[in-house]
Amino acid sequence: MGFNSSGGAINWFPGHMAAATRAIRDRLKVSDLVIEVRDSRIPLSSVNADLQPHLSKKRRVIALNKKDLANPNVMHKWTHYFDSRNQDCLPINAHSKSSVKKLLDLVEVKLKEVISREPTLLVMVVGVPNVGKSALINSIHRIESSCFPVQEKIKRATVGPLPGVTQDIAGFKIAHHPSIYVLDTPGVLVPSIPDIETGLKLALAGSVKDSVVGEERIAQYLLAKSNVPWYFSLSEFDGNVENENDLECLIEQQFEALQKALRIPHKALEARIMVSKKFLTLFRTGKLGPFILDDVPEVNTTS
Ligand SMILES: Nc1nc2c(ncn2[C@@H]2O[C@H](COP(=O)(O)OP(=O)(O)OP(=O)(O)O)[C@@H](O)[C@H]2O)c(=O)[nH]1
Numbered sequence: 001m002g003f004n005s006s007g008g009a010i011n012w013f014p015g016h017m018a019a020a021t022r023a024i025r026d027r028l029k030v031s032d033l034v035i036e037v038r039d040s041r042i043p044l045s046s047v048n049a050d051l052q053p054h055l056s057k058k059r060r061v062i063a064l065n066k067k068d069l070a071n072p073n074v075m076h077k078w079t080h081y082f083d084s085r086n087q088d089c090l091p092i093n094a095h096s097k098s099s100v101k102k103l104l105d106l107v108e109v110k111l112k113e114v115i116s117r118e119p120t121l122l123v124m125v126v127g128v129p130n131v132g133k134s135a136l137i138n139s140i141h142r143i144e145s146s147c148f149p150v151q152e153k154i155k156r157a158t159v160g161p162l163p164g165v166t167q168d169i170a171g172f173k174i175a176h177h178p179s180i181y182v183l184d185t186p187g188v189l190v191p192s193i194p195d196i197e198t199g200l201k202l203a204l205a206g207s208v209k210d211s212v213v214g215e216e217r218i219a220q221y222l223l224a225k226s227n228v229p230w231y232f233s234l235s236e237f238d239g240n241v242e243n244e245n246d247l248e249c250l251i252e253q254q255f256e257a258l259q260k261a262l263r264i265p266h267k268a269l270e271a272r273i274m275v276s277k278k279f280l281t282l283f284r285t286g287k288l289g290p291f292i293l294d295d296v297p298e299v300n301t302t303s
Pocket of ligand 1: 069161162164186
């Protein structure tokens, strides 16, 4: 990418995440299976690298959530990539019953050997903030409670559009005989995000709080990352998009075009922030089309 991604390291690791990371590591030891939820738009950038050594030792299913926002033509390359690494992975939409059912079928297959001998099973759902863990748990709960009515009062996981909604580990009983508990966990990032671009992707997908990075910086990244600008035709631009200064100039022109398209008055105080916020909302709700921001690593077919 020719975009100058300077502007300082991006890190968001509040106290509750440090405590939650320790608690997640402890509970992982006693869990029978882990559903690692990632964002389909950033299948690698939404990995918590510090948890990987613990997750790779467990029965694990990788749920690539928000597939409705990801480019389906690229998605199949990602499933091929995970297959090639012998990792069970399924693109899902946590709000879709049929999609979550497929995930549950896969979980059942993976639990087959323990399901008949253990009276109680523990499934943990982990992932970085805002990937849809709570939404997934609520869908699992709805599906399972219709098959195995649970007597206790149903409690719901709290779902919200901002990251960091879940701050405590909470258990939800989803089945009897054997008793299956699903644990919702707070979204946790690593204390130090390895590089700026990963931080910007996490921010764009909503896993890092906007205020940590600044909406304008995230919007600039989105404009730079998209090869085909939406509002400003490349044919009207006589610079070289590979050149950092030219690209910044193009981004500037696109901001102005966006401001016009979004009908934000030129003189409005903080017009840039308003343009950025609206632009990010359009992206995050899929109105700019489906995206996958991570590149699929080369699959080495000879090894
Ligand atoms: N488009 C789309 N949105 C989803 C999907 N799953 C969850 N969401 C939305 O993503 C946002 C975050 O969902 P949550 O379930 O609160 O995410 P979380 O991982 O529990 O978040 P933390 O509490 O920050 O860890 C909410 O606005 C959900 O409605 C999905 O498959 N597709």
